[in-house]
Amino acid sequence: MLWHDGMPEVRKDFFFPTAEHAEIMEIQDGIYRISGFVKEYGISFNQFLIDDEQPTLIHTGPIGMYNKVEEKVKEVIPLEKLANVAFLHFESDEYGGMAFLKSKNVRLLCSDLSSKLNLTGWMNVPSDHISFWDNETLKTGKRQLRFLMTPHVHHWDSMMIFEETSKSIFTSDLFIQPGMNKPVVSEDLSESMIGLYKAVGIFASEKPVRQTAQRLAKLSPEMVFPMHGSCIDKSMFPKYVRAIMDNEFAFEGKLLGQSLEIS
Template identity: 35%
Template sequence: MITDATSRTNIHEIADGIYRINTPIDLPNGAGFSFNQYLLVDDEPLLFHTGPRKLFGAVRDAMAAVMPVRRLRYVGFSHFEADECGSLNEWLAIAPEAVPLCGRVGALISITDVADRPPRVLADGEQLPVGRHTLRWMDTPQVPHGWDCGLLMDSLTGTFFCGDLFTQPGHGDQPLTEGDILGPSEGFRQAMDYFAHAPQTPATIERLADLQPRTLACMHGSAWRGDGAALLRQLAHALAGKE
């Protein structure tokens, strides 16, 4: 469903109670790209990624097509970056019960100072029930980049909010695909490598694969459904330069 004709922002349900909000953009070189946010609708709704501040109005209107914006309880994100949390304070201003949701490092180095409301800080492996859904936070320092990185897994649906992992070029026209996303994402990475390639990267990705995700909620491009553990391990091999 398109909710903003000007920005072409649209919203689609990709798993039970989980919606992808997608805004396609055209880069200065003419290439397509996209910004996705994920809305989990439950007793305590969560928005994961805010999108850049300039997209706030379009993302807000997309959320309003599914639930009252004032109900929002958590504004989560992987790390401190404009497309992750650029409109954080705008969301806190219109959702009076909402708080930032982040890891300990993110709270320490950025969010406690930047956010207009104190964050709900999650430890590595900590679970957060929000109703039918329960979220688990995983610290992922330098995966893909930033020492404050962390990601969320929903145990009810097997949806892994995987942030910048599997970043795909293009507008992300398919809300949910079962096709190849590793090939396009690796092509994008080879041209502009956004991974930190830290010593612990393989072990971190293996921890994520052990969660056995069934849906990958990618921040850029289409969300994906399938054997998430196998795909994550293929990513680890690609990052190591293995065939």
């Protein structure tokens, strides 16, 4: 909040994340990555479309990217066919493009915690949604989504989605990397992942993150789909899990790259 003559003044310098353009690529049979690079943040924002009898979009991107993401979704399916929009924790890059909900048959999917903490209790906010507890599943046609509650990675309401048919795991902000790299990474970027976590301060502590990384490793995913950076295939994934187990990366006084004096 800025103050002017003792009165609060609305800030006009807020940054509204957007990308100059978005690209789409089919990463695995029927699973698409829609990605736009936001140069002010130095990271890509990725959304994932799982095509099936009932197609699912996993996170929407912030509202500033809505038109570009919508354009790419429509290259694969008509918008009216979109059945599910899932967000994995309550943040604008997860769920800012709420306009996807204007698509007439769409259902909003989230964790039970997101439902109880973030989607109810507001004035004039549409609250129709379906929420899931740990290990509950949803059939979308040939595929099945399994919902994993992953609290405190990095938010209280965090969940992840495992698409069981293709063994794809959608991890939101876990295993993210900065920069503009290939859609599927063929090199080890885990060091830059750890550096990003330290600079941005998204995890309060390592423990829940490590527990989740180990749980995901036991699922033996074929492909990992983080929200920022490249997808990680099964040959590279153990290196990222190892980096989470072996390094410290919890908040130590830096937020979005800025130091905060907290002593």
